[in-house]
Amino acid sequence: MYVVIGTGAGGAILARELALNGLPVTILEKGPYIESKDAFDYYDKYSEDVDLLTTTCIGGATIVSMSNMVRALDEELLDYDVDLSDAYEYVEDLVGVHQLDDSHIGKGTQAFLDAGYELGLQTLKMPKAIREKDCIQCGKCAFGCPADAKWSGKDFVDDAVEAGATLICEAEVTEVLKENNKVIGIKYIKDGSEEIIEADKVILAAGAIGSTLILRNSGIKDAGQELFFDPFVSVGGYIKDINFNTEVQMAGLIIGKNFVLSPHFSSFIRANLPGDDITDNDILSIMVKTPDECRGYVTEDGDVVKINTITDIRYLAEGAATAGFVLEKAGVDPATIGSTVYRGAHPGGTAPIGKIVDSNLETEITDLYVCDASVLPISPGKPPILTILALSKRLADYLISE
Known part of the structure; x- marks a missing residue:
């Protein structure tokens, strides 16, 4: 029996590949099975000090993601004997990665792209896994x-x-059970009762925080000593009736040396704008996202502590300044440009390759694997979903071949 814990990018494709190859699979999800449209109600809150965007429900964070699909850490992972070339191609075809048709590039996104081109920045449409025939262009991707x-x-x-x-x-799931340092099952709580499932192999894909707590309870105490998440702010300003809030979000991308920019609506920008007659329809905003130096950790209680380095702050400042230039070139009144507070997304690095797992993503406990953002050895500074999918496809192939 293969037990997969978590239904985000890592767990979902693993369960699919194993089941389609006729292997017995049980999937456990901490959250409920919901309709996609209700996902906004399942965002998590870790602490008052860290605004970290994650969810607990079927699909994990993927259900509130923008479905952005970019390759990340290709070269870096080769240093750990992890080659994702074939896995990337398989996954990209499977989920239909492509740049959106022009019919789904709105006025605000086009202004962002045009400004990036004019400023000589590395600018492109964001690769996505969205079906245009179904998309109603409502702007609610993150909900x-x-x-x-x-x-x-x-x-x-x-x-x-x-x-x-x-x-x-x-x-x-609270614990992975073992005998002679080999997996024999898992322990979980449902409806207030403790249950046990026997297992031959267990794959943790419960997210950087969830997987950390299970690993610690299972005897791997070093998990969660390091943690990164992609710091981000949204910078925006006033353009009358741009209607960017109803567009497909993050459909463009500017790649800088230390940051990426993507057009992303934030209603929090409005509080920084002068005048009472400005509505959400009048705001064009850009998400500024950077890598960080992995100076966080997960406490024993599962809270997240984040330490910002000078480098983290410098990268964010560089990105925010560039976003200001892009917004002004796109037609935003520069006197109205403001920013949201600092937030974080895509936590990872708590069970990194080379420290907690090997190149096949197996821990020191035989037949216990980890396959989510926990295993990434450094912060990608980009949406990590495609990379996690590729890692999981690679792991599925390895398990099937065994």
């Missing part, structure tokens, strides 16, 4: 897609169940 037009881990979980996998939702 959970009301039209089910974008890929999420939920899609692959459904495929796995159809192929014979068993799905258990609202089940909180």
Whole structure:
């Protein structure tokens, strides 16, 4: 029996690939099985000090993601004997990665792209896994897609169940059971009762924080001593009736040396703008996202502590300044440009390759694997979903070949 814990990018494709190859799979998800349109209600809150965007429900963070699909850490992972070339090609074809048709590039996004080109920045449409025929261009990608037009881990979980996998939702895994340092099962809590499932192999894909707590409870105490997340702010300003808030979000991309920029609506910008007659329809904003130096950690209680280095702050400042130039070139009144507070997304690095797992993503406990953003050895500074999918496809192939 293969037990997969978590239904985000890592767990979902693993369960799908194993089940489609006729292997017995049980999937456990801490959160409920929901409709995509309801995902906004399942964002997590870690502490008052860290605004970290994650969710607990079927599909994990993928269900509220923008379905951005960019390759990250290709060269860096080669240093750990991890080559994702074939896995990337397979996954990109499977989820239909492509740049959106012009029919789904709105006025605000086009202004962002045009400004990037004019400023000589490395500018392109964002590769995505969105089905234009279903997309209603409502601007609510981060709330959970009301039209089910974008890929999420939920899609692959459904495929796995159809192929014979068993799905258990609202089940909180607490510990991996072992004998002679080899996996024999897992322990979980559902409806207040403790249950045990026997297992030959266990794959943790519960996210950087969730996987950390399970690893520690299972005897791997060094998990969670390091943690990164991509710091980001949104910078925006006033353009009358731009209607950017109703567009497909993050459909463009500017790649800098130490940051990436993508057009992303934030209603928090409005509080910084002068005048009471400005509405969400009048705001064009850009997300500034940077890598960080992995100076955080997960506490024993599962809280997140984040330490910002001078380099982290410098990269964010560089990105925010560049975003200001792009906004002004795009037609934003420079006197109105403001920023949101600092937030974080895509936590990872808590069980890194080379320290907690080997190049096949196996821990020191035989037949216990980790396959989510936990295993990334450094912060990608880019959306990590495609990289996690490729890592999981590679792991699935390895497990199937065994």
